[in-house]
Amino acid sequence: MTERxxxxxPRRPHPPRRRTGPVRPPAVDxxxxxxxxxxxxxxxxxxxxxxVLPGLLRDRRITGRDAALATELAYGTARAQGLLDAxxxxxxxxxxxxxxxxxxxxxxxxxxxxLRTRIPPHAAVASTVDLVRAExxxxxxxxxxxxxxxxxxxxxxxxxxxxxxxxxTDPVGYxxxxxxxxxxxxxxxxxxxxSRGEPLRSALAADDARPAVHLAARPGECSADELAxxxxxxxxxxxxxxxxxxxxxxxxxxxVRERLAAVQDEGSQLCALALTRAPLDGPDERWLDLCAGPGxxxxxxGALAAVSGAEVDAVEKAPHRAELVRKSVTGLPVTVRVADxxxxxxxxxxxxxxxxxxxCTGLGALRRRPEARWRRQPSDVAPLARLQRELLTAxxxxxxxxxxxxxxxxxxxxxxxxxxxxxxxxRTGAERLDTRGCFPDVPDLGAGPHVQLWPHLHGxxxxxxxxxxxxx
Numbered sequence: 001m002t003e004r005x006x007x008x009x010p011r012r013p014h015p016p017r018r019r020t021g022p023v024r025p026p027a028v029d030x031x032x033x034x035x036x037x038x039x040x041x042x043x044x045x046x047x048x049x050x051x052v053l054p055g056l057l058r059d060r061r062i063t064g065r066d067a068a069l070a071t072e073l074a075y076g077t078a079r080a081q082g083l084l085d086a087x088x089x090x091x092x093x094x095x096x097x098x099x100x101x102x103x104x105x106x107x108x109x110x111x112x113x114x115l116r117t118r119i120p121p122h123a124a125v126a127s128t129v130d131l132v133r134a135e136x137x138x139x140x141x142x143x144x145x146x147x148x149x150x151x152x153x154x155x156x157x158x159x160x161x162x163x164x165x166x167x168x169t170d171p172v173g174y175x176x177x178x179x180x181x182x183x184x185x186x187x188x189x190x191x192x193x194x195s196r197g198e199p200l201r202s203a204l205a206a207d208d209a210r211p212a213v214h215l216a217a218r219p220g221e222c223s224a225d226e227l228a229x230x231x232x233x234x235x236x237x238x239x240x241x242x243x244x245x246x247x248x249x250x251x252x253x254x255x256v257r258e259r260l261a262a263v264q265d266e267g268s269q270l271c272a273l274a275l276t277r278a279p280l281d282g283p284d285e286r287w288l289d290l291c292a293g294p295g296x297x298x299x300x301x302g303a304l305a306a307v308s309g310a311e312v313d314a315v316e317k318a319p320h321r322a323e324l325v326r327k328s329v330t331g332l333p334v335t336v337r338v339a340d341x342x343x344x345x346x347x348x349x350x351x352x353x354x355x356x357x358x359x360c361t362g363l364g365a366l367r368r369r370p371e372a373r374w375r376r377q378p379s380d381v382a383p384l385a386r387l388q389r390e391l392l393t394a395x396x397x398x399x400x401x402x403x404x405x406x407x408x409x410x411x412x413x414x415x416x417x418x419x420x421x422x423x424x425x426x427r428t429g430a431e432r433l434d435t436r437g438c439f440p441d442v443p444d445l446g447a448g449p450h451v452q453l454w455p456h457l458h459g460x461x462x463x464x465x466x467x468x469x470x471x472x
Contacts, residue, residue, distance in 0.1 A: 028134050029127055031066040032109065035073035036131055039105040042078060042371045049078050049371055054249055068247065072210070077112040079208065079370035080180040083156075084111045086163040091150035103140050106132045110148045115156040125149060171196045179204035184378045185363055192412035192452065199456075206456035211367045213245040214460075215256070216264040216296075219303040222255065230255050238442045238458070239269040241300070262328065264296045265365070267453045267460030268410070272297040274438035274451070275355050275406035276304055278467050282402060288351040289314045290341040290395050293321030295328030297357055297408075302332030313346065315339050342390045344398070352403045354395045358388040360409040360416050364462030367455060385415045392424045392468075401472040404433070408465050412452055417464040421450065425468060433467040 034056045041047040053074050057067050077084065088107050089096050096104060110128030113119045125148045133141035154162070164177035175196075176186035181204055189207075193199045214236070217227040224235045227243045231253055236242025243261070255261040275287075287305055292298040292314035305312050312334040316322040322338045329336065339345060341356075361380055366373045388409065395405045409416050425432050434449045444457045450466040 028131055030060060030062055031070040032073060032127055032131060034060060034062055034070040035077065036105055036109055038070075038074040039077060039109060040102065043101055043105060046375070048369065049074055050369065054251065057249075067249075071247075072117070073109060073112065075210065075370045076116060077108050079367070079373070080112055080116060081108060081371070081374050082182060083160070083163075083177060083180040084108045084115070086177065087111055087115065087151060087159045088147060090159075090163055091147045100136070100140065102136060103132060103144060107144055107147055110144070111151050114148065114151050115159065121152045125152065172200070175201055175204055179208040181207070181366075181373055182376075185366070185373055185376070188363060188413045191414055192417070202456040203454055203462075206454070207367050207462075209367065209455075210247075211455075212459075213248060213250050213263065214265045214269075215243040215245065215250065215253075215261045216269050216300060217241045217243065217255075217261050218259065219300070220307045221303070222260040227255055227261050231261075236266045236269075238439070238460075239266045239273065242266040242269055244459075259330070262296060262299055264300070265368070265461045265463070267364075267458065267463035268296060269300060270439055270442065270453070270460070271357075271406065271408045271463050271465040272300045272355065273304075274435060274465050274467065275353050275404065276301070276308075277438040277440075278353070278404040278406070278433060278469075280352060280402070280404060282352070282400075284308070284352050285310050286351045286353075287312045288346070288354045288395075288398060289357070290344070290354055290391060290398070291357050291359065292316045292325045292336070293318060295325035297355060298325050298334055298336075299328040299332065301355065302329045302334040305333050310352075311335070313337060313351075315341050315344050315346070317341065342387075342394050344394070346398055348397050349400045349403075351399050354399045354403070354405045355408065356388075356391050356395045356405060357408045358391050360384055360388065360411045361413060362410055363413055364410040364453075364464070368461065381413060381415050385420055388416060388420045389424055392420060393428060396424070396428050396430050396468065396470050399470050401470050403470050405430070405468045405470070406465060407468065408463065410461055410463055412454070412462045412464060417452065417466075418450060421466045421468070429471050430468040431471060433469055435465055435467045438467065439465075 038049050038053045041052045042049055106128050113124035129141050129145045132144045160178045165173035167174040172186050172190050173183050176183045189203050190196045190200045217224050224241055228235050233243040233245040250256050250263045287310055289298045293316040298314040302312050314325050314334050314336045316325050317340045319338055322336055326336045361376050392407050399405050432449050435451045436445045436448045439451055445451050453460045453463045
């Protein structure tokens, strides 16, 4: 065959050359990435999700529906961690303690989407696997894919029946798992409610739900009606200064930026107002907030004092928290002092009304601090209760004879609430007032004399308030 005839034959097409460069990384959804980075900060640095996520959203310019998705996924996953871990443990061929922390964060995020959102299962699995592959490679991604596909085998109710204790023999343990609470927290709720049945179920379910945003209008500057009109919210049912919003970043609201309003749970507002409503004989000019940081109640008291002609001292032990108080009370008749409330150096008997918003476990605000339920331990209660007794005793020394002290904690735990009040009242002779009268129009306040608010009954955090009068 001649060279010409060979060259005239049609040539076979060569197979396409294989790419030898790096494989394009999977596309990562910015909302899910922000949620995952928040979970990692919570795990690695003991950070607070509600402080980390807003900053990430601002820095990455994530807004609108993406911001709402990131918020739901980050807070929801942190809130449900115990239930998610039980399900993941049942779906994994290795103990969760041996799973890389970054992979576990992603698995929790994926499992939350599968069990507690309407996101289609294939989208929840694929997006989570992409997050793992982008950071940790194909091996970790394959493991995540296998685990999450097993999670899709049942819905949340089915998994609860599989991983929770038997409801008949251990109702508290069953409800704790079903509503993503540590068992000891559910037990504390049960003891405060006096029930292991439907009231406990309702309390845990409400505590496991996404809370509304609560705002407090500043007295003398803005009314609740005006604040509701400015924000598109609803006037609160019980606090005369409260407004509820379904969702959103309150820091973006103009009334908050202009200090016409502050972010404050309605229950917290009601407890501060109760101190000012307690009947008092004699002068009513000097008020004291003994544990003022970060300043929400001090600002509300200061605004009310400005209207009535009173003055407020606000004591905070930590200098950085005292600075937060100063910022929150700008322009109000409030003097901020850095001191330990147990040894403040203030004059004994120098105040007509004293608020003790004592440090506590925070079990009453778990719906707002989603990771806190898994951080707190039963061993935290005793030292806090000791501190609470010391602060309440100091407050009764600082109030004048006939003056009133409000003892407030954001917890329903009996050791922090009625236990502290009963012990201090017995030792000091302080009179326990019927606090219910200072919560007008609020239903379901129980037999008294103290008040315990609940998310499922009042839509507030589980705040406790007791009013005591120093004997003459």
